[in-house]
Amino acid sequence: MESVILAASECDVEAEIICAPSDVLELFEFTKPLFSIGGFDFTRTVFLIFLAMFIVLAILYYGLRKGEKVPSKFGAAVESLVTFVRDDIAIGIIGPEGIKYAPYLLTVFTFVIVGNLFEVTPLINFPITSRMAIPAFIAVVTWVIFVIVGFKKNGLHYLTDLVWPKSVPLALRWLVGIIEFVSTFVLRPITLAVRLFANLVAGHLMLSLLLASGYIFVTAIPDVGLKGFVGVAWFVFGLGIYLFEIVVAVLQAYIITLLSAVYVQTSVHPEH
């Protein structure tokens, strides 16, 4: 946000051209790491990853620690979160054997939801899932899990049924096979990662642009006069988007967990 404001202060308001970044890469600043340990660079994103990890650990630890006969209100809330992921997502989608995958799905759900909610956390305002590395890593782990489960449950039939489906007429079989192969092994992980990434990048950009431009216009009222009051409308619109982004953050965490479960389910029961 500071960089947007800086860019606008260097902007020539007298000229007719509206200030726009010359290259889209300017929107993605690549800052220097604060320090490095053995080749690992510690940037703000890395700190926020660890912060998200500690928040998840703290919530789960204090919510589910043993020794309390009657769970507190907080404990009950955490329990309902865990049972939601276990019963509604893992068992509800995959079936009774889905309980094996509940820990992984809970990990993804809690980490992604905390990472997404950093977008609307005051003073942080940066979703770590808008860095492609994190959704991509989650997608790769999901990919490895569903491929391994597919080969384990069905043996080589997993691959042969996919590229040579018996239920399709012979003339079309090769075409359907190619489409199925590409969509299962290539497009699934890509779309899983890009869906999360794109939603969070778009939300972050929208919030930054609306709130920053509202701020700039309102502070420019002494210079440009009444025209600057349009900034108030933008600021209010930005606050509306702020509420919308909370919904998006929770929904995208739910969707990536749901789709991970569905992909595992298609490997467990392929002809379903």
Added chain:
Amino acid sequence: MIEELAGPIALVGYGLAAIGPGIGIGIVVGNAIQAMARQPEAAGMARTTMFLGIAFTEALALIGFVLFFIA
């Protein structure tokens, strides 16, 4: 007039890529709402399936989004 237009053609490409998924998501959500209204007791199942349908339909728009960045 065409000569006056400037800017990356990838923007137009993303706009075109968003048309189909836009229509598709409309159909998915509309039918899910209809299903929920007809059978409110099955609303939970319809909602889960709706999110799945949205997620699969969205894929084309997402590929367009990626192409915008790499084009």
